Amino acid sequence: MTDSERTADGAGLPWAQRPAHRLWVQERFARMIDFVQPSVLPDGxxxxxxxxxxxxxxxxPSLLLTARMTHVAALASVLGLPGSERLLAHGLSSLDGAFRDEVEGGWFGTxxxxxxxxxxxxxxxxLAAASALAAQAQGASVGDPRALAREATRIVEERFWREDEGALCESWSATWEDPEDYRGANANMHAVEAFLAIGDALDEDLWHERALRICERIVDKHARARDWLLPEHYDAQWQELPDYNSDNPNDPFRPYGATYGHLLEWARLLCALHASPRVATPAWVLSAAGDLARKALSAWGVDGREGLVYTVGWDAKPVSGIRLHWPVCEGIQATALLGALTGEAEWERWYRRLWDHAAAYFVDSTGSWINELDEDMREGFAVWPGRPDVYHATGAYLAPLLPAWPFMTVAATTLT
Incomplete structure (x- = not known):
């Protein structure tokens, strides 16, 4: 069989291009949307x-999970899944009402x-507003997500963005006083995703330019200097805090040490930034995505058990050996994008390995993912018990089927 024949009949295609694989992941995403239908709460x-x-x-209920569910529901709406617009409308109503601070501005976390x-x-x-705008453009009747987008970007710009730092500050009191003497890579990483999303949704290049500035500071400066073992915690002057939370290694948002799942998440976002035509990205962006992904995946099974540990110290030795679902989800997305953008065969091998691992340990018959595995590789409850967050699983299911640009809720129109 010639190479052209092999490609023509599908045998030589990456998994993400094969019809059966695409059908499998879309069907499980649809099951997951059915699974989360009971999550709607009457009070918001x-x-x-x-x-x-x-x-x-x-x-x-929390602001974080509400915003993430709104984003997921918008994607499902674009794909035409029944029940999705109910979820989307409820999410937007909650963001515009139950969680919103109409006096001081912004949103409460609970x-x-x-x-x-x-x-x-x-x-x-x-991010939720950007996805809702994309869904509205496809005919979803969901109120006024543009007003939400304008208000959310205004608050982020006025309260959190630091032009002189090219990054976000961390937190304020409820009355916008007492700024926290801390800078976090995690919040800024999710800002990169949100900025790429809202830049496409509002057709504003500025947000992609800001996403690049965040990556320049955290990835090109700090991660590169640490041989891609990216520091998570900094003081207000962006001095690294390598011992931060050393007594709390399983913290769900600010764990001690380096987090391999975040290296993969940064890799995914750098791929999207590289693909964006809204900003001129230097060559290091895609190169760094590969370096971060290799750094994380080179530690596969480092403690003798399959998969990725949660965190490691600065000697690269495991600190928290629990397995969480989201690093696997981020690895699936990052390897799919790196394979599509570089054509390098290593990424397809990892993509398949990650999906096999997910199918063996994490993916439930409902389409939802077990959040956490304990040291016996059984469902654990130390950090994220239950199945509250379908955001990362949504990315694993859908992002590999889509181009790196535009933002996935816009790009999802190609799957309809």
């Missing part, structure tokens, strides 16, 4: 679901309407 937000799909007792206002949560509101 979405319930924290357990593995049985029922709301978990003692878990309150329905208790108290606590600090964080960049991490606010950039997810931007």
């Amino acid at each position: 937000g979405f319930a924290y679901l357990g593995g049985d799909g029922a709301p978990m007792a003692g878990r309150e 329905l208790e309407r108290s606590g600090r206002k964080t960049a991490y949560e606010h950039v997810h509101v931007v």
Whole structure:
């Protein structure tokens, strides 16, 4: 069989281009949308679901999960999945009402309407608004997501963006006082995604330019200097805090040390930035994406068990050996994009390996993913019990089927 014949009949195609693979992931995404239907709460937000799909007792709805669910629902709406516009309308209503601070501006992290206002949560509101705009452009009747987008970008620009730093500050009190003496890579990483999304949704290049500036600071400067073991924590002058949270290695948002899943997530976002025509990206952007992904995947099974550990210290030795679902999801997306952009065969091998690992340990018959594995490779409950967050799984299912640019909720129109 010649190479052209092999390509023609599909045998030589990457998995993400094969009809059966594409059908498999889209069908499981549809199952997952069915799974989350019971999460709608009458007083606003979405319930924290357990593995049985029922709301978990003692878990309150949050701004973060509400914004992420709104983004996922918008994608499902573009694809035409029944139930998605109900989820989308509820998410937008919650963001415009239950979580919104109409007095001081911005959004509260919980329905208790108290606590600090964080960049991490606010950039997810931007992401939700961007996806809702894309869904509205495809005919979804969802109110006024453009007003939400304008308000969310205004708050991020006025309260969190630091032009002199080319990055975001971390958090404020509820009345926009007492700025936190901390800078975090995690919030800024999600800002890159939100900025790429809103730049496409609003047709504004500025947001992609800002995304590049964040990557220049954190990836090209700090990660490169650490041989791609990216530091997560900094003070307000962007001095690294290598011992931050050393006594709390399983923290869900600010764990000690380096996080391999974040290296893969940065790799995914750098691929999207590289592909964007809205900003002139230097050659290091795509190169760094490959370097970060290789750094993470080279540690596969480092503690003798299949998969990626949660965190490592600066000697690259495991600190937290639990396995979380989201690094696998991010690895699937990053390797698919790197394979498509570079044509290098190593990424296709990793893409298949990651999906096999996911199918063996994480993907449930409902399409949802087990959030966490303990040291016996069984479902764990130390960091993220239950099935509250379908954002990363959505990316794993859909991003490999789409081009690196434009933003995925816009690009998803090609799957309809």
